[in-house]
Each structure stands twice: as C-alpha cells, then as structure tokens.
Amino acid sequence: xxxxxxxxxxxxxxxxxxxxxxxxxxxxxxxxxxxxxxxxxxxxxxxxxxxxxxxxxxxxxxxxxxxxxxxxxxxxxxxxxxxxxxxxxxxxxxxxxxxxxxxxxxxxxxxxxxxxxxxxxxxxxxxxxxxxxxx
Numbered sequence: 469x470x471x472x473x474x475x476x477x478x479x480x481x482x483x484x485x486x487x488x489x490x491x492x493x494x495x496x497x498x499x500x501x502x503x504x505x506x507x508x509x510x511x512x513x514x515x516x517x518x519x520x521x522x523x524x525x526x527x528x529x530x531x532x533x534x535x536x537x538x539x540x541x542x543x544x545x546x547x548x549x550x551x552x553x554x555x556x557x558x559x560x561x562x563x564x565x566x567x568x569x570x571x572x573x574x575x576x577x578x579x580x581x582x583x584x585x586x587x588x589x590x591x592x593x594x595x596x597x598x599x600x601x602x603x
Contacts, residue, residue, distance in 0.1 A: 543559065
C-alpha cells in the first residue's frame with residue numbers, strides 16, 4: 469500500500485514459480501505466504517527484521533541496504549534491460565515521470581554498452597583518397 473491505495477506489483481516468471489513452489493510445500497497451501505502465530509492478523513506484515521538479517525548474512529550494512537534499496541535496484545535493472553519509460557512507470561507505479569527518472573539510475577556498464585552500440589554504427593572518416601572503415 470502506498471499513499472492510502474493498494475498497488476499491484478508485477479513479478480517475474482522466476483519469482484512466480486518460486487512462490488508457487490513455496491505454496492505447494494506449505495502446511496496450508498491456501499494460507500498466508502509468511503504465516504505468523506505471533507501476530508493478530510496471522511501473518512507477517514513487515515519483513516524489515518528478516519530483511520535486515522539477510523543483509524547482515526550477506527556481509528552488508530543494514531543501515532545502508534534497506535528494503536527500499538531493492539526498489540531502486542529493480543527499477544534500475546529494468547531500465548538497463550531496455551524497457552521504455554512508460555513501462556518503467558507502469559512497473560514502479562509512479563504517477564510522474566520525474567519520479568521514475570529519479571529511480572532509473574544509469575549504470576556504468578549500461579552506459580558503456582550504449583556507447584559501444586553507438587560507435588558500432590559510426591563510420592570512421594579517413595583523409596581523401598583512403599577508404600572509410602566501419603568502426
């Protein structure tokens with residue numbers, strides 16, 4: 469939920485398969501994905517503590533790598549995959565393009581690959597009398 473409205477989140481096929489497999493192995497396949505007898509609702513509502521444990525186990529700093537970091541990563545990776553700005557906006561749920569662009573960080577590798585593709589189509593000009601070569 470964001471700003472008092474529920475927002476659906478598209479998932480990759482791999483994540484969908486993982487969730488489907490987890491549900492098949494669960495004691496209650498129709499129950500919550502993250503059940504918890506300690507909560508009033510019967511399920512875990514915040515993954516902050518579990519996320520923090522995973523970050524520590526991975527050798528990273530929980531004060532720096534927070535769940536919101538994953539949002540930046542997902543949107544940035546989708547941008548690097550070549551998704552257009554409207555697709556990024558639909559995926560992220562942002563209402564304004566300005567916010568989408570704040571999340572869609574250019575990554576060095578992606579910039580270098582784009583430059584290589586651009587250069588691949590460039591004609592190198594040589595002095596008169598020489599043949600031009602494709603770079």
